[in-house]
Amino acid sequence: MLPKHIGHGVSVVGKNLGFKSPTVLQLETSDKGQVRVQFQQPQRDPLSAYVEVIGFVQQDCSVAAERVVNYGSDFDLDTYNDVITLCAQFPAQFPLQ
Numbered sequence: 001m002l003p004k005h006i007g008h009g010v011s012v013v014g015k016n017l018g019f020k021s022p023t024v025l026q027l028e029t030s031d032k033g034q035v036r037v038q039f040q041q042p043q044r045d046p047l048s049a050y051v052e053v054i055g056f057v058q059q060d061c062s063v064a065a066e067r068v069v070n071y072g073s074d075f076d077l078d079t080y081n082d083v084i085t086l087c088a089q090f091p092a093q094f095p096l097q
Contacts, residue, residue: 002035002057002061002063003061005057006057006058006059006061007056007057008056008057009054009055009056009066010054010055010056010057010063011052011053011054012027012029012035012037012052012053012055012063013029013030013050013051013052013053013071013075013077013080014027014028014029014030014035014050014051014053014077015027015028015049015050015077016047016048016049016050016051017034019043020036022042023038023039023040023041023042024036024037024038024039025037025039025043025047025053025065027051027053028077029077030077030078030080030081030084031081031084035053035061035062035063036060036062036063037053037055037062037063037065038058038062038063038064038065039065040064040065043068047068047070048070048071048072048073049071049072049073049075050070050071050072050073050075050077051068051069051070051071052068052069052071053065053067053068054066054067054068054069055067
């Protein structure tokens with residue numbers, strides 16, 4: 001889905017798979033995909049097991065992070081995916097813009 005949103009702001013919720021470098025975080029999304037998140041500088045505060053990243057989709061489909069929200073260690077990605085799927089099926093009831 002990210003290729004459709006290059007240059008646009010997005011919110012990505014996922015499981016923190018760890019940092020691949022001081023400024024690159026790997027996330028597992030609710031649909032079992034993976035997204036690379038790029039930060040301008042290393043994160044000083046620890047990130048929880050599940051996070052929301054708010055940022056902009058880059059040409060390589062990574063997300064340039066503007067903000068991160070910790071969701072803790074007990075977040076159900078499968079249920080979250082069900083909600084996202086319902087929103088996509090009923091866009092008139094759940095407008096994304």
